[in-house]
Every structure is written in C-alpha cells, then in structure tokens.
Amino acid sequence: MQIVINNIKMPVNHKIEDVLLAAQEFVRQQCIYADNFYIYRQSIDARHKKSIKYIYSVAAEVNNGAKILPNSNLQIISQNDEIKVESKKMFKKRPVVVGMGPCGLFTAYILTLSGNPPLIIERGGMVEERVKSVEEFWNSGKLNTESNVQFGEGGAGTFSDGKLNTGIKDKRQRFILKTFVRFGAPNDILYKSKPHIGTDKLRNVLINMRKYLLDNGCEIQFNTTLTSLKMRNGKVSEIELNNDKVIECDKLFLSIGHSSRDTYEMLYKAGVKIEAKPFAAGVRIEHKQEFISRSQYGVEWKSLPLADYKLVYNGKDRSCYSFCMCPGGYVVNASSEDERLVVNGMSDYKRDAENANSALVVSVRPEDFETNSPLAGIEFQRKYESMAFKLGGSDFSAPVQLAKDFLTGKKSSQLESVNPSFTGKTVLSDLRSCLPKFISVTLSEGLRYFDNKIKGFASGGAIMTGVEMRTSAPVKIARDSNFESVGIQGLYPAGEGAGYAGGIISAALDGIRVALAAIESCNTGY
Structure with a gap:
C-alpha cells in the first residue's frame, strides 16, 4: 500500500534529502512504519514574493495492514493508474490508426498491448526527416505541405514546449507520464506540477516509441495520407491511401491533427457528421x-x-x-x-x-x-x-x-x-x-x-x-457513447483533430479511451 505525505514546505534553497527527511519525520510522529520514500509532487508557491516556498508531496510504502487515518496531510493513494489489457488477437481485420500525434501513438500503443498491433499511417515524415524539412523551411521559406510543424511523427506537439499538464482529472495521466519516461523522457515529469519534455527530448521519445511499436508487430507507413473513406451498411469497409491504394478496413481510428483541413473536407463529403466548433x-x-x-x-x-x-x-x-x-x-x-x-x-x-x-x-x-x-x-x-x-x-x-x-x-x-x-x-x-x-x-x-x-x-x-490561429480544431467530429462516429460503426474519431482534446496529455488520454472502447466492443461481441 502507498501513502502520500502532503504540504511539505521548503525554502527556495534546499536539498531533496531535506524533503525526504521531513516526510520520514512526519510518519514517525504518526507512529507509521514506511520505507521507499520518493518525491511524488513538486510545486512552487509564489503568492508572497518575500516568502516563496517549494511545496512537496512525498510517497512511501506501508504494509497493507497498517492503520492509516487519512487527512489533508496524509493520503492513501491508489495504484490503479496502470492500464491492463489482455493480449489476444480479437479484431477480424487489422485495425488502422490515422496519425502519429499523441492520440494516434497511444491508440496504437494500447492496441499493441492488447495483441492487435495496427497499421499506422502518417501523412508526414518520421521525426528525423521531419526536423530537416522544418529547419529547411525556416531557413529558406520553402514549405513542405505534407511534412511540417503540423504534420509528421509526433504531431504538432513535436515542435512545441512539450507541456504535459492538463486540467483533466484522470488517473491514467500517470500511465502516460510513465510511458514517456519508459521511452526516454526525464523522470521529473512524474512529479513536477507543470511537467514538460521540451521539443528536443520529445523527439528521442518518439524514436524509441516507434521502435517499440515496430518491434511488436505494428506497420508504419509515413508520407501516407488518408484520401477516401467508404462505408457499407453503416460500417467502415474500405479506405484509400494517397489517392491510389485501397485496403479493407473495419476499425479505423481517426487521430488526425487540428490542421488536417483536406481530411475534414473529405470526411464531410463522405457523410461523416461534423459540427462547427x-x-x-x-x-x-x-x-x-x-x-x-x-x-x-x-x-x-x-x-x-x-x-x-x-x-x-x-x-x-x-x-x-x-x-x-x-x-x-x-x-x-x-x-x-x-x-x-x-x-x-x-x-x-x-x-x-x-x-x-x-x-x-x-x-x-x-x-x-x-x-x-x-x-x-x-x-x-x-x-x-x-x-x-x-x-x-x-x-x-x-x-x-x-x-x-x-x-x-x-x-x-x-x-x-x-x-x-x-x-x-x-x-x-x-x-x-x-x-x-x-x-x-x-x-x-x-x-x-x-x-x-x-x-x-x-x-x-x-x-x-x-x-x-491553430489553438484547437475549428470542427468537432460527432461521436456516440461507443466513441464511434455517429451513424458509422468502426470509425473512431479522437484527439485534438476530432475536437476532443487540447494538448499532449488530453489527446493521449482520448486515444486510450477509443482504443479501450474498441477492445471492449470486441470482448462483448458488439
């Protein structure tokens, strides 16, 4: 069982050892035996400039039978921030994920953990190539309209501050942060109140995550655009790529970014319900x-x-x-x-x-x-x-x-x-x-x-x-309680581009939601 000791105040100049010792002293006074102390949360209280303080929360392990009386300074925390899915092949056809921003990446990650690695298509380039084309644009003014700050591996967030804070209350946020750390992000994103990766470190995380997906059965096609969508009897049946290749598809995860204007136009013409936002x-x-x-x-x-x-x-x-x-x-x-x-x-x-x-x-x-x-x-x-x-x-x-x-x-x-x-x-x-x-x-x-x-x-x-002008999508792709596009079974619009997120974490969370919804529909025979 884990506990968290809250409201540990420290002066501007302090050492982490001082924080951990303060937490240990607190539990000793409460007659609680605990070990494995670590920083759980860090923030700065700058409301009074003459007395600025760091505010910490420290987590520790206690025996499951320990008697804990929670209060504002002491909490029992749940360890159910992990996402566990049974790994078994359940989809009749290989699922397809459109877009490799945070939403598409985490959709693909969950599907892969479930034993159903998808085909991932991304209109832009892999991050190494994308960085070169973006820097060339900034230096010369020659724009690559398919691989740029908006399009390519990692989505628009690749060329951003890499902020990882959100106002959404969802325990799965920590799963996302842990995943980023697993693939090379700084460990401090797990406890800072305003975590950020930065564009430079985020690029390495993307490369490591891509390697994991490929090593575990995913197929990734860069420089590949979704150009047409066909339905049969109210269900997704086929998709067209680059105005050329047609493949069968009955589970399409639409994780496009907020700048995919031509894709919005194609979807609208295909009969997908879209609303102004x-x-x-x-x-x-x-x-x-x-x-x-x-x-x-x-x-x-x-x-x-x-x-x-x-x-x-x-x-x-x-x-x-x-x-x-x-x-x-x-x-x-x-x-x-x-x-x-x-x-x-x-x-x-x-x-x-x-x-x-x-x-x-x-x-x-x-x-x-x-x-x-x-x-x-x-x-x-x-x-x-x-x-x-x-x-x-x-x-x-x-x-x-x-x-x-x-x-x-x-x-x-x-x-x-x-x-x-x-x-x-x-x-x-x-x-x-x-x-x-x-x-x-x-x-x-x-x-x-x-x-x-x-x-x-x-x-x-x-x-x-x-x-x-690109603070968020100017449209919303309507979806039902099953996270599917209204009236179209098998089409899962998600993330910023669909109008359901506003940042890296919220987009990743929405990608997780749609992936789990699709898995659940297979488990229940829906």
Missing part, C-alpha cells in the same frame, strides 16, 4: 524571460526555475487569455499551407532561450464565421492566415508589432528591448491589418488589463507576432 485566435507576445521571472518571483528569481504566467481577461462579450506559454522559448513558423502564415511557440527542455512567449488569444464562435457550413471555421482561419502572409511580404516573413503600438493603432517603426525570436524573417507591421476587428478590440482590452497584473506587460519593448 469554437476556438481562439490572436497573436504571440514576447518579453525578456528575465522580465517575466522578476515580475513573478521578485528578488529570488535567479534561484528558481523560469517563471511562466496564466492570464485571463473576461470582457463584456469576449474573453482574452494567454495560452501555451513557453518560458525561455521561440516563436516558430507553424504554416502548413502555401501562402498562409501561422505561428506557434516552442522551447527545448532547458528552456534557455532569451525570451518568453505566449499566445494571446480571443474566443472565436461559430456565429463569427461567414457561412453556416460545418467547415466555415477552416475558412475563417485561412482568411486571416492569408492576410498575415501578405502583410509579412508574401515570403513567409512574419508581421510583428510592439504591443504599445498595437494599443495606439500605429505601425511599429523600430524594435526596442525585445528582439523577435521568430524562426525566420520578420517585418514591422500593424497587426490589426490581419486580424478581425473583434479580436483586435478584445486583445487591446486584454493587454491593458494584463498590464495592471504584470506591470510593463504591454510596454517595455514587448513584441507581438501574427497570427496564432
């Missing part, structure tokens, strides 16, 4: 990381990990909020279509770059779209990505503007203390020219509000880069 859009804002750390931690900033922030402004009609904040990171060109520019944030595990960046986005609703089509959100995104591309000079240079100039509505004429970290060229511009008015207005209100929360947030040389 809200998302958010805006810009990336950059500050010196030192400025953010000083503002969050005060004089202790050098002794603490790089600070982040989470800001929300609720206006009369819209919300503006920070999203996907990357301490010590870069703003990257995340385009996936010719003549359309979109940006995102990325950082390495060490987060040792000069700037901090975050998306600053405004809520977008289906009523903001120009038509009632379920795919109208895609056209909304394309419209403003095209405008950003032209504003940057039509060569994938990014338009940038000082935050203070954005507030006054004038084009920036020169940079100040913050240099753009963008992976490419930048052009001083007026970002209002590539954003809808309602976003510009709410963004301005949000900037003023955030400047009261973090003094200097909207001044001091802070720079904004446009546009951020």
Whole structure:
C-alpha cells in the first residue's frame, strides 16, 4: 500500500534529502512504519514574493495492514493508474490508426498491448526527416505541405514546449507520464506540477516509441495520407491511401491533427457528421524571460526555475487569455499551407532561450464565421492566415508589432528591448491589418488589463507576432457513447483533430479511451 505525505514546505534553497527527511519525520510522529520514500509532487508557491516556498508531496510504502487515518496531510493513494489489457488477437481485420500525434501513438500503443498491433499511417515524415524539412523551411521559406510543424511523427506537439499538464482529472495521466519516461523522457515529469519534455527530448521519445511499436508487430507507413473513406451498411469497409491504394478496413481510428483541413473536407463529403466548433485566435507576445521571472518571483528569481504566467481577461462579450506559454522559448513558423502564415511557440527542455512567449488569444464562435457550413471555421482561419502572409511580404516573413503600438493603432517603426525570436524573417507591421476587428478590440482590452497584473506587460519593448490561429480544431467530429462516429460503426474519431482534446496529455488520454472502447466492443461481441 502507498501513502502520500502532503504540504511539505521548503525554502527556495534546499536539498531533496531535506524533503525526504521531513516526510520520514512526519510518519514517525504518526507512529507509521514506511520505507521507499520518493518525491511524488513538486510545486512552487509564489503568492508572497518575500516568502516563496517549494511545496512537496512525498510517497512511501506501508504494509497493507497498517492503520492509516487519512487527512489533508496524509493520503492513501491508489495504484490503479496502470492500464491492463489482455493480449489476444480479437479484431477480424487489422485495425488502422490515422496519425502519429499523441492520440494516434497511444491508440496504437494500447492496441499493441492488447495483441492487435495496427497499421499506422502518417501523412508526414518520421521525426528525423521531419526536423530537416522544418529547419529547411525556416531557413529558406520553402514549405513542405505534407511534412511540417503540423504534420509528421509526433504531431504538432513535436515542435512545441512539450507541456504535459492538463486540467483533466484522470488517473491514467500517470500511465502516460510513465510511458514517456519508459521511452526516454526525464523522470521529473512524474512529479513536477507543470511537467514538460521540451521539443528536443520529445523527439528521442518518439524514436524509441516507434521502435517499440515496430518491434511488436505494428506497420508504419509515413508520407501516407488518408484520401477516401467508404462505408457499407453503416460500417467502415474500405479506405484509400494517397489517392491510389485501397485496403479493407473495419476499425479505423481517426487521430488526425487540428490542421488536417483536406481530411475534414473529405470526411464531410463522405457523410461523416461534423459540427462547427469554437476556438481562439490572436497573436504571440514576447518579453525578456528575465522580465517575466522578476515580475513573478521578485528578488529570488535567479534561484528558481523560469517563471511562466496564466492570464485571463473576461470582457463584456469576449474573453482574452494567454495560452501555451513557453518560458525561455521561440516563436516558430507553424504554416502548413502555401501562402498562409501561422505561428506557434516552442522551447527545448532547458528552456534557455532569451525570451518568453505566449499566445494571446480571443474566443472565436461559430456565429463569427461567414457561412453556416460545418467547415466555415477552416475558412475563417485561412482568411486571416492569408492576410498575415501578405502583410509579412508574401515570403513567409512574419508581421510583428510592439504591443504599445498595437494599443495606439500605429505601425511599429523600430524594435526596442525585445528582439523577435521568430524562426525566420520578420517585418514591422500593424497587426490589426490581419486580424478581425473583434479580436483586435478584445486583445487591446486584454493587454491593458494584463498590464495592471504584470506591470510593463504591454510596454517595455514587448513584441507581438501574427497570427496564432491553430489553438484547437475549428470542427468537432460527432461521436456516440461507443466513441464511434455517429451513424458509422468502426470509425473512431479522437484527439485534438476530432475536437476532443487540447494538448499532449488530453489527446493521449482520448486515444486510450477509443482504443479501450474498441477492445471492449470486441470482448462483448458488439
């Protein structure tokens, strides 16, 4: 049996040995015999800058017969975060997983553990090739529309901060974290309150996970796109790959990313039920990381990990909020279509770059779209990505503007203390020219509000880069209680691209859910 000792407070400068000794002393005072102590959770309480504390939880083993009286500082924890599936061949035909982002990877992983290794198709390249094509794009402006920041092994998360925190309460999160560690992720993701892998270490995890899947019977086809889907009697029957090869399929796990616009169009024409969905859009804002750390931690900033922030402004009609904040990171060109520019944030595990960046986005609703089509959100995104591309000079240079100039509505004429970290060229511009008015207005209100929360947030040389449009999918693929597409048996839409996730962990969790649902349907004869 395991217990967790909570609320162990430590000064900024401390040793892990001090934490474990404090936990041991606590259980001794409770007359509990325990051993095998280890760090279970770590966070920082920076509410009072003059008295910043680390807050720890420590886990330990006790005998199953031990009498434990749980309270706020002592808990018994369940060890059922593992996922156990019986390994036996149960599917009549080999299942097919579309996409190798976190959702598709964990779908494939669970299916493989169950004894049913799938065929995995990925429109982009394997991570080693993908990194080369992305870096070539950033250096030359020559875009590979099939293998880029959005498409390829690992999904969009491969070129991100690799954040692993989520607001979803599901014990299987720890299974995901343990799996990442098994395949090479840093062990600290198991206990940090805001775990992240970083784009550099995530790539090695992907390579190791791919090797495991191949060694255990999976087949992986890179540079392969799902181009057609056929149904018979309300069931998936065939799929077409690369407008050429047709294969039989009765279990199709649709783990596409939120940028698979041509796939959405194909599915809609095939009769798959798709609904328009809200998302958010805006810009990336950059500050010196030192400025953010000083503002969050005060004089202790050098002794603490790089600070982040989470800001929300609720206006009369819209919300503006920070999203996907990357301490010590870069703003990257995340385009996936010719003549359309979109940006995102990325950082390495060490987060040792000069700037901090975050998306600053405004809520977008289906009523903001120009038509009632379920795919109208895609056209909304394309419209403003095209405008950003032209504003940057039509060569994938990014338009940038000082935050203070954005507030006054004038084009920036020169940079100040913050240099753009963008992976490419930048052009001083007026970002209002590539954003809808309602976003510009709410963004301005949000900037003023955030400047009261973090003094200097909207001044001091802070720079904004446009546009951020891919915060989440603009559509949702409807599914029933069996996790299958409404009215189509054997089609399992899942993850960010299907509208059921918003990050690496939530996407992986959804992939696990659909895989387990399909396994259960076979076990029950459904």
